[in-house]
Amino acid sequence: MSDQLIQEAPLVGIKSKLAAAFVKGPKDFGLVERAFMTHVTLRGDPDSPAFRGAVEEVLQLALPSGQTITASASGCSAVWMGPDEWLIQSVEETGPELERALRQALAGEHHAVVDVSSGYTVFELSGRRVREVLAKGCPLDLHPKVFPVGCSTQSHFFKAGITVLHIAEELYQLVVRRSFAEYACLMLLDAADEFIR
């Protein structure tokens, strides 16, 4: 009888490989999985004051209108995904509650809110070589002048679609589809090989 659900991190299958790659510790490049973060996809008309107002009231942050990240005091952040789409992220496991609160606030407004937490995982990439590792499979111009801290955008790392968040000087987050997590991680380890050996 299974009356308990046990969540498994998307990288569980290559856990030992990941640990073995960093036996010497993350010196010039580090990769840590932040599984089970909350991700909610939000769509609506960015020019509608009612839509914006309702969302900002619930999330306590201003929805970004360019390729940036905004954050609330309570650890919730909004990432621009397209002209009428945002990804709401939180370190707390609050997907269903967030979805419900947004739906309630947006009742009557043209919108879409879906808790997509189980479809994604997050890699935290850090270190002096982080840009070089990313650049091996991602065509973005990652120079801090072009893609400074606080910026985010979607692109690809080899064949995996990614959302890149520039969190701090040498710290990036990749939001990766769960089904691509193993592939993206193995490709990252391969790309980082010369820096972590």
Added chain:
Amino acid sequence: MLQITCPWCGARAESEFSCGGEADIVRPLESETLSDEAWGDYVFMRKNTKGVHKEQWFHASGCRRWFNAERDTVTYQFIRTYPIGAGASGDSHGAD
């Protein structure tokens, strides 16, 4: 690699995009009275322009939006990109 200017994301690498073929093809309104030949023309027949061609492009690994582009099929130069519906006078982004 080519750089393509997404109307929403700016200049990005070609590998983030996919091409959706000829732009501005209008679906026939009275399809129930359409001849087989006219249907075939709408579904299958496409221009094979040598020179400036209007195409649909998709920012597949980016904002996942469709937009239109004017591209020279001889030189591969993107002359401009613009949101679908913006037409000739809408917001456009010239190639750098």
